[in-house]
Amino acid sequence: MNDPTRVQTFNRHVATGGKVEPGDWMPEEYRQAVRRFVEMHANSELMGVLPEREWILRAPTLKRKLALTAKVQDEVGHAQLLYRVAEDLDKPREAMLEDLLAGRTKFHNVFHYPTESWADVGIIAWLVDAAAIVAQQALLESSYAPYGRTMKKICCEESVHIMHGRDVVLTMVNGTARQRRLVEDALERWWGPLMQMHGPRTDPSRDRDLAWRIKNKDNETLRQEFLHVYVPRLREIGLEPPDPELRQDPDTGHWSYTEPDWKELYSVVTGHGPKSAERLGFRRLNYEETRWVRETVLSAPRAA
């Protein structure tokens, strides 16, 4: 099926910045690699709203409640857009949701952890979304054009979430000693998962997603970019990441840090995180409770 010269031409096309549209011919391996990548991203958006959803009813003011509700709505919207991109690569949405619920596919490590105070909501919206947007901006130029276009819209919305999160954190650090302590505790809890989030260093020359330009930056580059922007932004408001090894080489600009706990990352993303079972359980319940909606919509007479 995959004619070698056709594959070669395709590889050259994407390696030199060429784009791929859904109707275009592509090697089966490329189709699967893009689909797997986008599906994991969609899963993360869908699961990522659960930690924040828990705080909608407990938001401290009406404005915060509106902002948080809108953020949750945005993230579910991102999941919808991304599942559509993945679906166009020949895997039905139903199958993707079932794989997620059965634990056969993954979602990002940061969404397997509990949120213990309102400060966690601020730290998630600011720093988790910031770490995510560093990765997402590197996807704007993805060789798979529909993914890049979707990322454009997603990045716009994420930047609002980051503002919302930074505003929450700033409000709290300017508040009482107790509020400041809540923020410090939240940073303490989230720093480890944040440092693991982009994944271990990989050999870029052996990464097919990079060769095909599905993504354009390797894991360590993304982590360095995140540290470069956000460590100073934390320090300027009196927050210090809980890592005694964290420092920047003044000549090269390179950040060194304590090696993240990759065993924890692996264990968490394979469904053994502190909240993995509970959150998937909630999704399963939700999936069953909304079954009648899907069935109604799917059985509606076609009016088109």
Add this chain to the structure above:
Amino acid sequence: MEIYEVFRQEKEGGPMIHAGNLLAPDAELAAHYAREFYGRRQESVRLWVVRREAITDVSDPDLLKPPFDRSFKKPVGYSGEIKRKLAAARERVGAASADDDDPVVASGQQGAEA
């Protein structure tokens, strides 16, 4: 379920720009979904929701980018020649310092830059 492609207009008089696509059982629900995805932040004044089936995709490079010289259809095919010929003509009539703001030359140069 059918795939609908969504186009959005950012402001009145602007072009309809492709936004993305969605899956819906009929046109009415497709319109609602399109509004949720592409009109929730007041970022669109108009949406076009089109069944993908209804779109004829033309992307054959033999049709769109034939390997022929098409410069005679573009300003750039003339601007260089015009400069050279104009200089020769001016020299011929002994008017080397003629008006540089000649509208023909000006528009030719603008075309070349565009």
